Amino acid sequence: RKEVEQDPGPFNVPEGATVAFNCTYSNSASQSFFWYRQDCRKEPKLLMSVYSSGNEDGRFTAQLNRASQYISLLIRDSKLSDSATYLCVAGYSSASKIIFGSGTRLSIRP
Amino acid sequence: ETGVTQSPTHLIKTRGQQVTLRCSSQSGHNTVSWYQQALGQGPQFIFQYYREEENGRGNFPPRFSGLQFPNYSSELNVNALELDDSALYLCASSIETSGATRNTGELFFGEGSRLTVL
Numbered sequence: 001r002k003e004v005e006q007d008p009g010p011f012n013v014p015e016g017a018t019v020a021f022n023c024t025y026s027n028s029a030s031q032s033f034f035w036y037r038q039d040c041r042k043e044p045k046l047l048m049s050v051y052s053s054g055n056e057d058g059r060f061t062a063q064l065n066r067a068s069q070y071i072s073l074l075i076r077d078s079k080l081s082d083s084a085t086y087l088c089v090a091g092y093s094s095a096s097k098i099i100f101g102s103g104t105r106l107s108i109r110p
Numbered sequence: 111e112t113g114v115t116q117s118p119t120h121l122i123k124t125r126g127q128q129v130t131l132r133c134s135s136q137s138g139h140n141t142v143s144w145y146q147q148a149l150g151q152g153p154q155f156i157f158q159y160y161r162e163e164e165n166g167r168g169n170f171p172p173r174f175s176g177l178q179f180p181n182y183s184s185e186l187n188v189n190a191l192e193l194d195d196s197a198l199y200l201c202a203s204s205i206e207t208s209g210a211t212r213n214t215g216e217l218f219f220g221e222g223s224r225l226t227v228l
Contacts, residue, residue, distance in 0.1 A: 099155055
């Protein structure tokens with residue numbers, strides 16, 4: 001079983017739609033959580049950190065459920081420029097490593 | 111621009127050869143992590159270097175090794191290359207604190223070195 005699992009998609013949604021991604025992690029020792037964005041043939045870049053209380057950054061909302069070991073990302077009013085692969089990430093301080101999921105591909109159509 | 115630079119950007123090797131990939135971390139960052147990303151997959155953690163020592167390792171065989179230098183730059187070495195080693199190799203720098211618990215905070219990635227093994 002992978003340490004971080006995501007639905008690979010692809011998600012193909014119209015511009016302006018709301019889209020949600022889910023992710024689960026297997027190691028309860030995980031202490032930090034992130035969503036990264038990766039454009040085609042580019043390096044991953046941090047989209048947002050994920051906090052237990054949930055956090056919002058403009059059109060993006062991230063949630064963490066430690067009991068269920070579940071992370072989510074909600075994108076509202078999607079734009080064409082949101083088309084990318086979204087990577088769910090869990091960090092383990094005890095092992096000093098950050099583990100990426102396989103990514104969920106999102107394609108926004110006009 | 112993250113300030114993390116990797117070289118070479120592209121290279122082609124044959125099975126059995128050895129390769130060295132290089133990474134210069136962002137100024138002020140003391141930690142370098144290396145990832146392997148195959149086509150259509152997420153980055154797979156290879157190892158992390160902190161203060162010139164390997165600080166964590168993923169599920170990769172010993173033929174994957176690395177170094178970190180006093181200026182925090184790093185090398186990834188892969189011996190006895192196999193066809194499945196063909197991938198994008200990403201270096202990421204970050205700031206980690208010392209002590210019993212280290213933070214696993216934001217990673218700043220370079221653009222990667224794309225390795226093709228024939």
